[in-house]
Amino acid sequence: MTNDSTIYYDDDANDARLENKTVAVLGYGSQGHAHAQNLAESGVDVVVGLRESSSSRKAAEADGLRVATPKEAASQSNIVSVLVPDTVQPAVYDDIESELEAGDTLQFAHGFNIHYGQIEPPEDVDVTMVAPKSPGHLVRRNYQADEGTPGLLAIYQDASGEAKAEALAYAKAIGCTRAGVVETSFQEETETDLFGEQAVLCGGVTELIKMGYETLVDAGYSPEMAYFECLNEMKLIVDLLYEGGLGEMWDSVSDTAEYGGLTRGEVVVDDHARERMEQVLEEVQNGEFAREWILENQAGRPGYRQKRQAEKSHEIEDVGAELRDLFAWADEDESADEEKREVPADD
Numbered sequence: 001m002t003n004d005s006t007i008y009y010d011d012d013a014n015d016a017r018l019e020n021k022t023v024a025v026l027g028y029g030s031q032g033h034a035h036a037q038n039l040a041e042s043g044v045d046v047v048v049g050l051r052e053s054s055s056s057r058k059a060a061e062a063d064g065l066r067v068a069t070p071k072e073a074a075s076q077s078n079i080v081s082v083l084v085p086d087t088v089q090p091a092v093y094d095d096i097e098s099e100l101e102a103g104d105t106l107q108f109a110h111g112f113n114i115h116y117g118q119i120e121p122p123e124d125v126d127v128t129m130v131a132p133k134s135p136g137h138l139v140r141r142n143y144q145a146d147e148g149t150p151g152l153l154a155i156y157q158d159a160s161g162e163a164k165a166e167a168l169a170y171a172k173a174i175g176c177t178r179a180g181v182v183e184t185s186f187q188e189e190t191e192t193d194l195f196g197e198q199a200v201l202c203g204g205v206t207e208l209i210k211m212g213y214e215t216l217v218d219a220g221y222s223p224e225m226a227y228f229e230c231l232n233e234m235k236l237i238v239d240l241l242y243e244g245g246l247g248e249m250w251d252s253v254s255d256t257a258e259y260g261g262l263t264r265g266e267v268v269v270d271d272h273a274r275e276r277m278e279q280v281l282e283e284v285q286n287g288e289f290a291r292e293w294i295l296e297n298q299a300g301r302p303g304y305r306q307k308r309q310a311e312k313s314h315e316i317e318d319v320g321a322e323l324r325d326l327f328a329w330a331d332e333d334e335s336a337d338e339e340k341r342e343v344p345a346d347d
């Protein structure tokens, strides 16, 4: 981040920008349920847009929210927050496009479809992004605990001249300006988000865990020891990194771990890994990943299903399930897990 990045807080946002406006939240999954409930509790008029057959309808209604079809919701609203999965957004957009009027806002939590040209909004609507840098369940939990969730704000199209002020009010209403909202662009958010989840947060970490586990088990150590060491303890280390960066983690582990980590970490994640990271970034930047993902969806997701199945079948998952049943820490997270399970899988 450069020193001139702008960060906005609660005092920079004016709640009145959302007065007399209706927000249609399309989708009631991870982000959708959090935005809709936080907006409503902040006093904003909300209508949730879900298809007639939607398995999420019951949950939204049980949470006291008004529910309509995406098209009806868009026609009743001034701001349409598109929080269905990225892959279905273009089809949902085609359905609601006719309901967008000059001066309305199309709001996103991720820039994929705008940045890669899958959605091309009319010139007379504002196109904004408020993207919490967190899974939706934490956005909701933090709001309920009077805490904030850091987020990003970007303006792709400012037809009204008011796009930023309105997006800031939206960010405040879902709790993001309590923590701070960094201004960025659709391009930067999309490319960094995709790179981060592929190379580091989701893809990189899971491969590192599995490879560490397999190395220990192949060398004759017990699967339980390998699970604890390579997966379970990851949370303890990540909590320290989250609280105080690399420094707090290194301060907290033993000198032996610090010396071993500082000298051996770079043996594993070496220049070869850096080259591969650069390759992953290039495929995000030149649109190759986006094209692959769009085609994969058009083909009915055969490769995705296969990869998912292989991941579920990895021995570490069985070992982990057994251990989590036997130890007390599983109970602590039970309510969070229950909450997560309420979100329907996409297939």
Ligand SMILES: NC(=O)C1=CN([C@@H]2O[C@H](COP(=O)(O)OP(=O)(O)OC[C@H]3O[C@@H](n4cnc5c(N)ncnc54)[C@H](OP(=O)(O)O)[C@@H]3O)[C@@H](O)[C@H]2O)C=CC1
Residues within 6 Å of the ligand: 026, 027, 028, 029, 030, 031, 032, 050, 051, 053, 054, 055, 056, 057, 070, 082, 083, 084, 085, 086, 088, 092, 109, 110, 131, 132, 133, 134, 135, 136, 137, 343, 344, 346
């Ligand atoms: N997951 C996260 O924490 C984060 C997500 N984002 C972004 O937020 C956006 C939403 O992602 P996320 O919350 O994960 O989405 P989810 O997968 O959780 O969305 C599921 C919701 O979308 C509805 N839905 C699915 N397909 C359709 C369809 N064809 N028509 C209408 N509704 C449909 C589902 O209802 P139904 O019962 O009808 O299937 C359900 O309510 C994305 O742009 C994502 O990149 C950004 C930051 C983090």
Ligand SMILES: CC[C@](O)(C(C)=O)C(=O)O
Residues within 6 Å of the ligand: 133, 134, 135, 193, 197, 201, 202
């Ligand atoms: C890290 C995954 C993420 O980018 C997120 C929760 O921010 C996503 O797309 O879900």
Ligand SMILES: [Mg+2]
Residues within 6 Å of the ligand: 133, 134, 193, 197
């Ligand atoms: Mg992300």
Ligand SMILES: [Mg+2]
Residues within 6 Å of the ligand: 110, 193, 194, 197
């Ligand atoms: Mg993402």
